[in-house]
Amino acid sequence: MKEFDKKEAIFNAMLELIVKHGFHASPMSDVAKHANVAAGTIYHYFKSKDELICALYVRHKEQMNEILFKNDDPSRLFKDRFRIFYLLLFNHYTKNKNEFIFLEQFINSPFVNTFSRADLQKFDQPTYDFIRKAIFTQVLRDISPKILISMIMGSAHALIKLQLSGEYNISLSELETAFLVCWDGIKRP
Amino acid sequence: MKEFDKKEAIFNAMLELIVKHGFHASPMSDVAKHANVAAGTIYHYFKSKDELICALYVRHKEQMNEILFKNDDPSRLFKDRFRIFYLLLFNHYTKNKNEFIFLEQFINSPFVNTFSRADLQKFDQPTYDFIRKAIFTQVLRDISPKILISMIMGSAHALIKLQLSGEYNISLSELETAFLVCWDGIKRP
Amino acid sequence: MKEFDKKEAIFNAMLELIVKHGFHASPMSDVAKHANVAAGTIYHYFKSKDELICALYVRHKEQMNEILFKNDDPSRLFKDRFRIFYLLLFNHYTKNKNEFIFLEQFINSPFVNTFSRADLQKFDQPTYDFIRKAIFTQVLRDISPKILISMIMGSAHALIKLQLSGEYNISLSELETAFLVCWDGIKRP
């Protein structure tokens, strides 16, 4: 087994356990067992449990930015680009439940304070630039990009959470309507 | 010290510690210290740590519903009622940071699964009814209330989180704009 | 069992284990077993293993000062007082081997750096005063008390170590000669 494999196995084991049981109640011994490595091996790759958890967050944010923006085509109409962004977000997380639940748990926990504000912003820079330009070109409401992004992401995540909860199954057409709810709120009136 | 006081002291100590350090890293012994009671005393009021945490959630939800709906006047225009609801939400949580952070941590953790789906819905019943009626009376978009509520609350909470993060200070006029972003999205077009 | 007993039991268990196996190789679990307490109980009395070890040193130094000086009679001839001091030292440690071995191990380990120089001097203050006065009254050589004390204690401890090693059994008359070796060296010529 290659080094890469072990590190990945540890990441995946930790992700799964945190989602199932929370940060507390995800002992390193279980992570080791699920990853099929010795307990000590984890500490070869990560200094501590906290560092592993934070690395998991970083990894996720990087993967997500890749997914959301790799195919973005700035020459197209912003509304269309934004719709694709919105659907990619929804689709990825509804298909990768664990990543979403981990993310929500992480950013709402004191773990997030491990990072400086500047570090956190760095992870969200692509989204920030995406929205800021659209405000600048008068496509979106003239309001602080931070506010707009918060509201967009907040409602999108809430939607994803609803779908993942199993409490309600969102149809494709409802998703399109949800997109419009969002769009009608943020577009320049 | 009255019994009431001790229970309250325990609640508040636990709240503060969870906010500062997370569920993990908030030992009962610290809770006892902060509440100025003996460790054993906590177990007179709560069967276990988990039960205490869940009771804290229930207490919060009940208080919140009281705050949001006690002065609601169904005879007024829905848009105005909804605006007040929106502002109450924002104001309460930006003034009671700990409650908000605890809530977000709780509902994104596996602790929330302690409750059945029915129990959880019960806590949100007032909000659900509030929105459902407005859809029924054709004030709001004809879309599942669950979707609409998710999006409304998701974006509102994200806004509160932005304000609490200290990363950006939302002005009164920006708050009104944010309300319009929300309203323009959900109102029947 | 009273609190006092448990703390004492922990002290004694730790002493015995360190003497037998060294700081390393004296796990807290074994200390707990030997002291007949739960592992956690140790941490009720001491913050850490290091703190326990340091507390053991403090306890020993205090007991030793008590033993060496409680019956000292300043009205007697210094040579006689010093002889008693010398014999008390030898007798106590040859009868309490563990204390001696622990002490030697401790003061030659980096643990000793836990204490400031001032703290360490405090423990040796009675001996320092004892010797300093005798230099001042021209009984002992006119040399820095620190040097004199070092040499006295160094040779006395080496003698004790020889006896405890089992390599050689020092007779009473040899002990008296040893005392003279010391005395002839330090007395004002």
Next chain:
Amino acid sequence: MKEFDKKEAIFNAMLELIVKHGFHASPMSDVAKHANVAAGTIYHYFKSKDELICALYVRHKEQMNEILFKNDDPSRLFKDRFRIFYLLLFNHYTKNKNEFIFLEQFINSPFVNTFSRADLQKFDQPTYDFIRKAIFTQVLRDISPKILISMIMGSAHALIKLQLSGEYNISLSELETAFLVCWDGIKRP
């Protein structure tokens, strides 16, 4: 890098770490890092950590005997030869602090029991012979050489420890006086 260099590097790294942190708290991985070799390499030269530590002791004792006796001239007056021995001891250790601290730590730890009594005596044989002959020729007190050596070395080491502690700086003339303290004690009266 030659084999010789690596072994030396390992010895020196171990010495430094033990002095700074003690036997416990000197992990082999750190030794490897300080010696600029891989962890596994240490095990080509030494069977185990314990063996490395013991080898370090043996190396030191052999070097020390070389230093103390290589220039000893039996045709000279014993008092002068002893004075040189005394000063060599003091000078070497005050200039090679780490060696001294390691030595003291080692001989006061249970590690020393790795060696049989006979082995230990072998290392001290040159000193033993040196003193025994002087007793036999009636220069020194007629007392067991073991006792005399213990007292000499004990007080000398204590003096070195005082100097190394930084607590007091021993001047050349004080060192000569200290020598006399020792000499007056041990010479045949």
Next chain:
DNA sequence: TATGAATGAGATTTCATTCAT
């Protein structure tokens, strides 16, 4: 010889919970 990733037993410490007072 040399490497250093990997191991896993075992170390220290924590902490929810109990129970005698």
Next chain:
DNA sequence: GATGAATGAAATCTCATTCAT
């Protein structure tokens, strides 16, 4: 009810040692 000393299972993490390369 209230206490807090005591428990001991379990958590995190360390580290001497091995072994495939």
